[in-house]
Amino acid sequence: MSDTPxxxxxxxxxxxxxxxxxxxxxxxxxxxQPLFGDGLGLDSVDALELVVAMEKRxxxxxxxxxxxxxxxxSVAALSRFVAGRMAEAEAETEAATA
Amino acid sequence: MNxxxxxxxxxxxxxxxxxxxxxxxxxxxxxxxxxxxxxFDHAAYRTHVAGQVPPEPAxxxxxxxxxxxxxxxxxxxxxxxxxxVAGAGFGGGGTTGLAGRRAGVFFSSSTGGMLEGEEFYxxxxxxxxxxxxxxxxxxxxxxxxxxxxxxxxxxxxxxxSSACASGTLALGLALDALRGGEVDVAIxxxxxxxxxxxxxxxxxxRSVDExxxxxxxxxxxxxxxxxxxxxxVLERAEDxxxxxxxxxxxxxxxxxxxxxxxxxxxxxxxxxxARAIAAALADAGVAAGEIGSLNAHxxxxxxxxxxxxxxxxxxxxxxxxxxxxxxATKACVGHLLGSAGALEAAAAVVCLxxxxxxxxxxxxxxxxxTPAALVLGRPRPLxxxxxxxxxxxxxxxxxxxxxxxxxxx
Amino acid sequence: MxxxxxxxxxxxxxxxxxAEPLAGxxxxxxxxxxxxxxxxxxxxxxxxxxxxxxxxxxxxxxWLAPLVARRMSPPSRWAVAAAKMALADAGLSVPDRxxxxxxxxxxxLATSFGPMSYTQRLLDQxxxxxxxxxxxxxxxxxxxxxxAAQVAIQCRAAGRNHTICQREAGALTxxxxxxxxxxxxxxxxxxxxxxxxxxxxxxxxxxxxxxxxxxxxxxSDRVGEAGPAPGATAAAGRGGSRGAAPPAPTExxxxxxxxxxxxxxxxxxxxxxxxxxxxxxxxxxxxxxRVRAWGGAFDPTAGRAGWGTGAAGLAVELQGVLGRAGLAPxxxxxxxxxASGAVAGDRLEAAVLRRLWAGAPLPPVLVPKAVTGEYAGGxxxxxxxxxxxxxxxxxxxxxxxxDALAVAPHDGSPLPPPxxxxxxxxxxxxxxxxxxxxxx
Numbered sequence: 001m002s003d004t005p006x007x008x009x010x011x012x013x014x015x016x017x018x019x020x021x022x023x024x025x026x027x028x029x030x031x032x033q034p035l036f037g038d039g040l041g042l043d044s045v046d047a048l049e050l051v052v053a054m055e056k057r058x059x060x061x062x063x064x065x066x067x068x069x070x071x072x073x074s075v076a077a078l079s080r081f082v083a084g085r086m087a088e089a090e091a092e093t094e095a096a097t098a
Numbered sequence: 099m100n101x102x103x104x105x106x107x108x109x110x111x112x113x114x115x116x117x118x119x120x121x122x123x124x125x126x127x128x129x130x131x132x133x134x135x136x137x138f139d140h141a142a143y144r145t146h147v148a149g150q151v152p153p154e155p156a157x158x159x160x161x162x163x164x165x166x167x168x169x170x171x172x173x174x175x176x177x178x179x180x181x182x183v184a185g186a187g188f189g190g191g192g193t194t195g196l197a198g199r200r201a202g203v204f205f206s207s208s209t210g211g212m213l214e215g216e217e218f219y220x221x222x223x224x225x226x227x228x229x230x231x232x233x234x235x236x237x238x239x240x241x242x243x244x245x246x247x248x249x250x251x252x253x254x255x256x257x258x259s260s261a262c263a264s265g266t267l268a269l270g271l272a273l274d275a276l277r278g279g280e281v282d283v284a285i286x287x288x289x290x291x292x293x294x295x296x297x298x299x300x301x302x303x304r305s306v307d308e309x310x311x312x313x314x315x316x317x318x319x320x321x322x323x324x325x326x327x328x329x330x331v332l333e334r335a336e337d338x339x340x341x342x343x344x345x346x347x348x349x350x351x352x353x354x355x356x357x358x359x360x361x362x363x364x365x366x367x368x369x370x371x372a373r374a375i376a377a378a379l380a381d382a383g384v385a386a387g388e389i390g391s392l393n394a395h396x397x398x399x400x401x402x403x404x405x406x407x408x409x410x411x412x413x414x415x416x417x418x419x420x421x422x423x424x425x426a427t428k429a430c431v432g433h434l435l436g437s438a439g440a441l442e443a444a445a446a447v448v449c450l451x452x453x454x455x456x457x458x459x460x461x462x463x464x465x466x467x468t469p470a471a472l473v474l475g476r477p478r479p480l481x482x483x484x485x486x487x488x489x490x491x492x493x494x495x496x497x498x499x500x501x502x503x504x505x506x507x
Numbered sequence: 508m509x510x511x512x513x514x515x516x517x518x519x520x521x522x523x524x525x526a527e528p529l530a531g532x533x534x535x536x537x538x539x540x541x542x543x544x545x546x547x548x549x550x551x552x553x554x555x556x557x558x559x560x561x562x563x564x565x566x567x568x569x570w571l572a573p574l575v576a577r578r579m580s581p582p583s584r585w586a587v588a589a590a591k592m593a594l595a596d597a598g599l600s601v602p603d604r605x606x607x608x609x610x611x612x613x614x615x616l617a618t619s620f621g622p623m624s625y626t627q628r629l630l631d632q633x634x635x636x637x638x639x640x641x642x643x644x645x646x647x648x649x650x651x652x653x654x655a656a657q658v659a660i661q662c663r664a665a666g667r668n669h670t671i672c673q674r675e676a677g678a679l680t681x682x683x684x685x686x687x688x689x690x691x692x693x694x695x696x697x698x699x700x701x702x703x704x705x706x707x708x709x710x711x712x713x714x715x716x717x718x719x720x721x722x723x724x725x726x727s728d729r730v731g732e733a734g735p736a737p738g739a740t741a742a743a744g745r746g747g748s749r750g751a752a753p754p755a756p757t758e759x760x761x762x763x764x765x766x767x768x769x770x771x772x773x774x775x776x777x778x779x780x781x782x783x784x785x786x787x788x789x790x791x792x793x794x795x796x797r798v799r800a801w802g803g804a805f806d807p808t809a810g811r812a813g814w815g816t817g818a819a820g821l822a823v824e825l826q827g828v829l830g831r832a833g834l835a836p837x838x839x840x841x842x843x844x845x846a847s848g849a850v851a852g853d854r855l856e857a858a859v860l861r862r863l864w865a866g867a868p869l870p871p872v873l874v875p876k877a878v879t880g881e882y883a884g885g886x887x888x889x890x891x892x893x894x895x896x897x898x899x900x901x902x903x904x905x906x907x908x909x910d911a912l913a914v915a916p917h918d919g920s921p922l923p924p925p926x927x928x929x930x931x932x933x934x935x936x937x938x939x940x941x942x943x944x945x946x947x
Contacts, residue, residue, distance in 0.1 A: 020578065022574070022577060043360070045303070045361065045578070045643050045644055048302060048303055048643040049644045051304075052302060067304065142637050142638050143638045202805075216630060216634075219627075219634070220630075222548040222549055237674065238651055238672040239674055243811065243937055243938065246937065247809070247811075247937065249807075251805050251807060252805055252807065252823075253803070254803030254804060255803065255804075255937070255938050256671060256673055256803065256938075258669055258670065259652060259671075259672045260655065260669055261650055261652050261656075267669060271684075274691075279831065280802060294633055294634075294638065295626065295629060295649070297638070298633045298638035298639075299643070299647075301638065301639075301641070302639075302641040302643040303646065354669075355665060355666060355667060356614070356659045356665045356667070356668040357665065358659040358660050358663055358664055359608075359660065360660070361578075361653070361657070362647055373610055493656075494652050494653065494655070494656030495660070495668075496656065496659075
């Protein structure tokens with residue numbers, strides 16, 4: 001079972017690529033800064049776009065009720081959320097094949 | 099206050115069946131036609147219910163030329179229009195159906211021939227030679243044009259594709275054309291089909307409920323998609339009177355306004371919707387206090403119903419808004435997208451004719467944040483001949499409203 | 508009813524940003540064609556067309572910040588840029604967000620195919636990766652009303668908002684919708700126009716239908732300037748089958764020419780600002796044209812994919828549009844025809860015009876689509892420029908009139924400033940839309 005957080009740099013690149021943030025580099029995104037509203041200025045459609053990108057990249061499924069401000073507050077929060085989901089998915093696979 | 103138009107004919111194709119009769123019966127019974135569907139393979143989609151039109155009745159192909167070459171949306175449209183025109187006393191359609199009267203078609207669609215377009219697209223491979231008909235019919239204007247062709251219409255033909263407000267806007271255009279003398283008869287309506295792009299698209303927005311949608315309920319969780327068509331024959335009220343046609347209801351006014359706020363989220367206070375309602379009331383010469391019932395947009399998404407409630411509360415005052423009997427037609431047949439407003443106008447005509455607001459299926463507590471007088475269980479009788487307001491709030495922030503009045507008024 | 512005037516014009520076309528590059532091309536009688544990449548999904552060229560009148564990579568940073576444009580489909584970007592240009596041209600300030608939107612500014616935009624590149628990308632995701640790979644951003648922006656919704660948001664226009672889909676007749680229908688909103692007083696101002704994008708697949712399908720103009724046999728037919736527009740990067744031919752060099756523009760459409768064999772397709776957007784004449788006068792606005800009358804009709808003999816034979820009926824309808832405005836054909840001194848080079852379409856158009864004038868000679872007939880191509884509002888912009896008295900050169904490529912049509916485009920010689928113009932459009936599928944413009 002992995003307990004390293006999902007790479008924050010990788011997550012920043014995913015955000016930039018999937019949301020078409022032209023002119024933004026990973027260095028410009030602070031891991032603790034708010035992603036939505038005033039921070040990076042992302043909105044609800046961006047959140048959903050990010051969900052699709054993360055599901056694809058990390059092979060996880062994100063439920064609609066999990067798409068809430070807390071999990072998506074910052075890159076750091078997102079990293080913890082994704083790591084948690086990946087760990088759960090790994091545990092389910094282990095249990096199924098045990 | 100401007101002139102009213104008489105609705106002299108009504109046609110519908112809905113998840114309740116082919117015809118305005120099954121549509122009316124289903125609505126007034128409080129039935130729900132959202133459930134299992136097989137328009138396309140949805141195994142890999144997030145949700146698995148929709149409002150699908152049942153297979154067409156036998157004999158339709160014989161009654162309409164070139165039926166087999168029509169896309170599904172065109173068939174829905176032509177069937178609804180033919181029913182409406184026949185019901186208006188103009189005969190069964192075809193080139194003699196509207197002879198002598200200058201007619202126009204004011205239609206709406208979001209999907210057009212997209213179902214067949216998707217299948218065409220999926221079949222494209224470098225070595226194959228695809229049948230191109232599927233791609234030509236992809237045009238959103240195709241259902242309205244098919245109606246015009248089938249009826250031999252020679253006046254203006256326009257298709258509005260402003261997402262969920264399209265049908266209501268099309269009715270508004272028809273009303274304008276009649277008042278301006280550009281046409282003597284207007285066939286206003288819309289048609290849409292279930293297709294992959296909208297089903298996947300709304301699911302990607304996490305806007306689709308896994309269950310049939312539950313507008314204004316506390317546990318609402320999203321919309322249900324639907325398909326079908328509606329057509330209303332409209333004439334200037336005095337012309338209908340002169341030829342002895344019996345109006346089924348009157349279209350007294352229409353209004354529209356945009357949120358200019360966000361591409362998917364409605365204005366949180368329902369600003370554009372409130373202004374659209376105000377414009378419709380002014381156009382009809384009706385004060386807010388005179389409205390006796392509502393046909394809501396009521397998609398069942400948390401945001402839409404809340405924004406809609408706030409718009410209603412702003413226009414009618416919270417106290418009055420809590421009392422106005424409200425029909426949530428989408429709970430019965432789903433959200434047809436572009437043509438929703440047209441089918442819901444047809445529902446409004448049905449309710450005014452029967453003197454009762456149709457119930458939504460499913461029961462359950464109304465959300466205290468959206469305390470509308472949602473009619474559940476059984477139709478709620480309407481006392482008197484008060485006007486009805488029908489409202490639609492669209493994806494992209496386009497809002498439109500209609501004021502309809504009982505024929506007996 | 509208010510009298511309606513055009514006080515601003517914005518355009519994003521193959522000729523560049525704004526109305527002036529387009530006006531220059533119309534005056535020179537020169538189109539601008541760029542090669543269209545082969546379609547991955549329909550790669551076999553069958554009709555033979557290779558080029559379109561394309562915007563290419565025109566920088567739009569002056570009107571659209573990248574973080575604003577990032578989710579917009581190409582037609583939305585072009586429509587917003589054109590709308591902002593039009594407002595600036597009208598001397599109206601473009602509102603800055605987050606100011607209050609104006610409930611009295613209406614929007615009426617036409618599109619035929621909608622944001623097809625986004626629709627196709629979304630379909631690719633759904634079909635190739637599965638429905639759960641569908642991008643919410645692509646879906647939001649692939650709907651036909653995305654450009655009109657973006658114009659409303661970016662230009663703070665919170666009035667009536669219509670997206671008209673009526674194929675080649677859509678642009679004039681949208682103009683009529685905006686004009687009607689202003690005439691009735693339901694809007695103090697309207698942004699009316701059209702936006703379109705042409706994907707390689709749409710191009711390939713039109714070409715498969717043999718709808719598009721093909722290379723002329725004689726390469727000495729010079730019809731315009733080669734290569735991409737200023738600021739555009741040439742789309743390099745992929746796959747080698749079409750070569751790397753941009754073609755000499757010997758496949759411009761030739762409206763009314765005996766050898767015409769189709770239209771050229773264009774992308775981009777054009778938007779007009781419409782206001783009541785009194786309001787424009789009160790603020791000392793420069794008026795480009797007056798919108799005198801409008802109307803539409805349908806030819807039920809048309810099949811779904813082409814034009815019909817109902818010239819007689821259409822001419823009667825057009826006569827009715829003129830009549831309701833208190834006008835007769837005699838009152839028209841210039842025709843801005845929507846003839847595009849389509850074989851049957853131009854035939855029908857010519858027949859309608861001849862019937863309307865009932866044997867009397869026609870006024871001069873301009874055919875801007877030989878320069879602007881079909882769709883995307885270039886024709887709409889050209890009509891306004893004609894009403895404003897701008898010069899039009901000879902139609903590029905026109906060499907032999909078609910005796911069967913008995914209508915020929917104006918030869919480019921100087922014309923007196925027109926007083927009243929008939930602007931026409933007949934769509935495949937049967938729709939017709941007409942507008943009567945007057946000089947300011």
